[in-house]
Amino acid sequence: MSRRPVSIRVFLTLWFAGAVAGVLFVFALGTYSLVRLNLDHRLDERLADQAEGLVNIIRDNRRSSSIRRDIDDVEESEILPLFQVRQDGEEFFTSRDWRHVGLDEALGDVSVDSSWVWTSAEGRRFRVHTLTDIHNRTHNTYAVTVAEDVEAAMGTLRSLEAFMVGGFLVGLLLALAGGYFLAGRVLRPVDEMATAAEAITARSLSDRLPVRNPDDEFGRLAIVFNQVLERLEGSFEQLRRFNTDVSHALRTPLTALRSTGEVRLQEGGDVEQLRETIGSMLEEADRLRVLVSNLLALARAESGDMAQQTEELDLSALGTEVTESLAVLAEEKDQSLSVEAEGHVTAEADRDGIRHALINLVDNAIRHTPEGTRIRVRIFRSEQGDAVIEVEDDGPGIPRADQERIFERFHRVETEQHHPAGAGLGLAITRWLVSMNGGRVEMESVPGEGSTFRILLG
Numbered sequence: 001m002s003r004r005p006v007s008i009r010v011f012l013t014l015w016f017a018g019a020v021a022g023v024l025f026v027f028a029l030g031t032y033s034l035v036r037l038n039l040d041h042r043l044d045e046r047l048a049d050q051a052e053g054l055v056n057i058i059r060d061n062r063r064s065s066s067i068r069r070d071i072d073d074v075e076e077s078e079i080l081p082l083f084q085v086r087q088d089g090e091e092f093f094t095s096r097d098w099r100h101v102g103l104d105e106a107l108g109d110v111s112v113d114s115s116w117v118w119t120s121a122e123g124r125r126f127r128v129h130t131l132t133d134i135h136n137r138t139h140n141t142y143a144v145t146v147a148e149d150v151e152a153a154m155g156t157l158r159s160l161e162a163f164m165v166g167g168f169l170v171g172l173l174l175a176l177a178g179g180y181f182l183a184g185r186v187l188r189p190v191d192e193m194a195t196a197a198e199a200i201t202a203r204s205l206s207d208r209l210p211v212r213n214p215d216d217e218f219g220r221l222a223i224v225f226n227q228v229l230e231r232l233e234g235s236f237e238q239l240r241r242f243n244t245d246v247s248h249a250l251r252t253p254l255t256a257l258r259s260t261g262e263v264r265l266q267e268g269g270d271v272e273q274l275r276e277t278i279g280s281m282l283e284e285a286d287r288l289r290v291l292v293s294n295l296l297a298l299a300r301a302e303s304g305d306m307a308q309q310t311e312e313l314d315l316s317a318l319g320t321e322v323t324e325s326l327a328v329l330a331e332e333k334d335q336s337l338s339v340e341a342e343g344h345v346t347a348e349a350d351r352d353g354i355r356h357a358l359i360n361l362v363d364n365a366i367r368h369t370p371e372g373t374r375i376r377v378r379i380f381r382s383e384q385g386d387a388v389i390e391v392e393d394d395g396p397g398i399p400r401a402d403q404e405r406i407f408e409r410f411h412r413v414e415t416e417q418h419h420p421a422g423a424g425l426g427l428a429i430t431r432w433l434v435s436m437n438g439g440r441v442e443m444e445s446v447p448g449e450g451s452t453f454r455i456l457l458g
Contacts (some may be wrong), residue, residue: 020179021172031164085106261281313347340376370394
């Protein structure tokens, strides 16, 4: 049978009560032991004083008769009710109360000075103290034994014991109640955070957990959760924006395909017109294919699923290869596309990823640069030792309001001279591809004068 888990509040209460119980037990045991030792010590001192009085009587008298008479006076005074004196091992004088209690059984074979506790047949307890090897002027050897009933002291100890047990139980109950109350107060912020967290849904990610004290552990925990919620809110917002942008980007070519087909079906036409319509539809289909391909590439880049084959890459040769493959596009707009390489520049990177990133930058430059202008691809090594690929154009530049968002997905720049035909994914993909190779992308642009995009590889 599985055990039911104990709540943190109960766990803290039990720990608190256990700690208090341990302290109370040690305190009670220590107090009881000190009181008992003190009582025993005081009783032994009193018995030693009484025995010393009898010893003085024995030592001060020359004759046994005088000793007996003085000891008899001591008994009659009832100052010392329980005592016995032996002379040369034989009983010399025994008090009446001594015989009545039967303390002879407590002596046994006593040959040295000692103190002990003796319990009678009726259960009464006595503290016994013996002094031996006592000599008087007659050269006789005496032994003095005195005793005292310790029931009064034991009654005091029993009362103290009862008080300690009662105090221990009361203290334990108070510790349980106080610990449960304090644990509730301590864990109240957790309950408040749990209640607030239960109310947070995908539609209310802007809500935050309450922070009572930002300097304690629960406050720091709430702050961390709030930071997580903030990141989740940003991710959800980015996802919503991504879905909206994707829908918009896909709707445009799909609408164009449908509209072109419907118009041609309604109007009809000869073979040449149908061929032109089919060409337009194929062009839109190709835009749709490129868009879907870019979306897949971006999704794979974000998930870290893109396979990489790092090698020593000749950036000069790569720049020449890319410009040659895109030269036809530049020629259609009567643009000058050139490559300038300062020596043999290499970098450890994935060839396909860097090639794709460079193609995106050069293609953007061709599409966004007016006819008859220059586009330059420069390859060199920076003063910091980075391998650099720069793509510089003489286009309209990027407005300052768009420069901070230029690498965001689906962000497209529209100017009076240019209306974008792309989906706004090329630069986002470029940034991801370069970052996956441990590099970074920088941009410099002056509105009206052109733009420079720079890939830096360490």
